Amino acid sequence: EHVDAAIRAARAAFPAWSARPWQERVAIIRKAADLMSDRLFEMGANMSLEIGKNRLEALGDVEETADLLRYSAGAVEKNNNFNFELLSESDKHHNRSMLKPYGVWVVISPFNFPGALAGGPTGAALVAGNTVVLKPATDTPLTAWFITECLRDAGVPAGVFNFLTGSGRVVGQGLIDHPGVDGITFTGSYDVGMHIIRTFANGRYPRPVIAEMGGKNPTIISKKADLDKAATGVMRSAFGLQGQKCSACSRVYVHQDVKEQFMGKLVDATSKINVGDPTMQENWMGPVANKGAFEDYKKFVADLHTSGDVVFGGEALEVGNGYYVAPTIVDNLPLSHDLWKTEMFLPIVTVTGYEEMDEAMVLANDVEYGLTAGFFSEDKAELQWFLDNIQAGVVYTNRASGGHHRGVAGLSVVWRLEGQRQHGQSGGQLPLCAAIYA
Structure with missing residues (x-):
């Protein structure tokens, strides 16, 4: 009932919103971005309480949301609403290229970036002239409500933006199955993403889908690497936001000659992480998202204690009112073990040694995912080798492979298809273009 009502409202509002001068849509979306920046601390505090982000990550998520809205507005303005002669x-003929909005666009967003991955796609769809129905993750409805308030207060008319809460099985599935939806942006699991792609491919014509469906991201460490930099980079990428990022490093391949030294530095860096209440400035890791994630952690580490060597962590923590777990480093896990290829979405990283760099590259590429990858080396030729051979959409050298800076301040990183886990484009200018048709 609520799904039908939201889509009816969005459909009814579409003619007037899409016909509105694009300059007015740009101004409204920019105003919403400014309101998010003005409400930075209120929204950030809510995010820390709602999902366990530390202070810096929560504030960064809010500002990234605002920046993504500004980026989409700027892209429309810079490109004259994608209307070119x-x-x-x-002289008797005139040809123009014009992009037009689809209609009703759905955004189904995840818990881990409840601002950027809800507000970013929403802003792109709205400024292009679509109307939107947003369904956030069940763990983060309040962050989505803050976004809703900013859009409303900026002047988005009733019916143009619609906010639904509820489970994925009921509300999410209702949106996916609804014939009144013209396109969708989804961030979440591979199974659900592929279900959406197949569903939207049926009918009289395929409907557009932008789907980001996880990662199992490798880092390769050369014997020519700065090991202090490598240890810090892996630690920050693997354990930031409790490992609950699709871009997090979850597997490391380090040259055998420097493996022992690297492991010592990684354990040392990880041992300095403070785990606790994420609203307190001294804490870097908060709790995992929910009881399900907590139970998954316990299940995985029980297996890892048996199958490999847990050299750090591997236990639940009683440090406060929440689902707290220790950042966990695992060595000597057989390469045949399925956790080398299974996305755990938790603060667990597996490490193994290699003898030849080509061997490491084969292992790094031997997954169905292809989201991010990292490499540490002080040798320029090795850096180029990595860039030429890695199969990932976003790659980093000599930094934490888990940064999240898509389309911010005009610096666009496109998260493109490599392997089987992404569909469409979810970064830079292309998501905006995906929400409008020629």
Whole structure:
């Protein structure tokens, strides 16, 4: 009932919103971004309480949300609403390229970036002239409500933006199955993402889907690496937001000659992490998202204690009112073990040694995912080798492979398809173009 009502409202509002001068839509979306920046601390504090982000990550998520809205507005303005005059055969003919909005666009967003991955796609769809129905993760409805308030207060008319809460099985599935939806942006699991792609491919014509469906991201460490930099980078990428990022490093391949030294530095860096209430400035890791994640952690580490060597962590923590777990480093896990290829979405990283760099590259690429990858080396030729051979959409050298800075301040990183776990484009200008058709 609520799904039908939201889509009816969005459909009814579409003609007037899409016909509105694009300059007015740009101004409204920019105003919403400014309101998010003005409400930075209120939204950030809510995010820390709602999902366990530390102070810095929560504030960064809010500002990234605002920046993504500004980026989409700027792209429409810079490109004259994607309306261009083309060459003509003669003065008697006039050719133009014009992109038009689809209609009702759905955004289903995840818990881990409840601002950026809800507000970013929403802003892109709205400024292009679509109307939107947003369904956030069940763990983060309040962050989505803050976004709703900013859009409303900026002047988005009733019906143009619609906010639904509820489970994925009921509300999410209702949106996916609804014939009144013209396109969708989804961030979440591979199984659900592929279900959406297949569903939207049926019918009279395929409907557009932008789906980001996880990662199992490798880092390769050369014997020519700065090991202090490598240890810090792996630690920050693997354990930031409790490992609950699709871009997090979860497997490391380090040259055998420097493995022992690297492991010592990684354990040392990890031992300095403070785990506790994420609203307190001294704490870097908060709790995992929910009881399900907590139970998954216990299940995985029980297996890892048996199958490999847990050299750090591997236990639940009683440090406060929440689902707290220790950052966990695992060595000597057989390469045949399925956790080398299974996305755990938890603060667990597996490490193994290699003898030849080509061997490491084969292992790094031997997954169905292809989201991010990292490499540490002080040798320029090795850096180029990595960039030429890695199969990932976003790659980093000599930094934490888990940064999240897509389309911010005009610096666009496109998260493209590599392997089987992404569909469409979810970064830079292309998501905006995906929400409008030629």
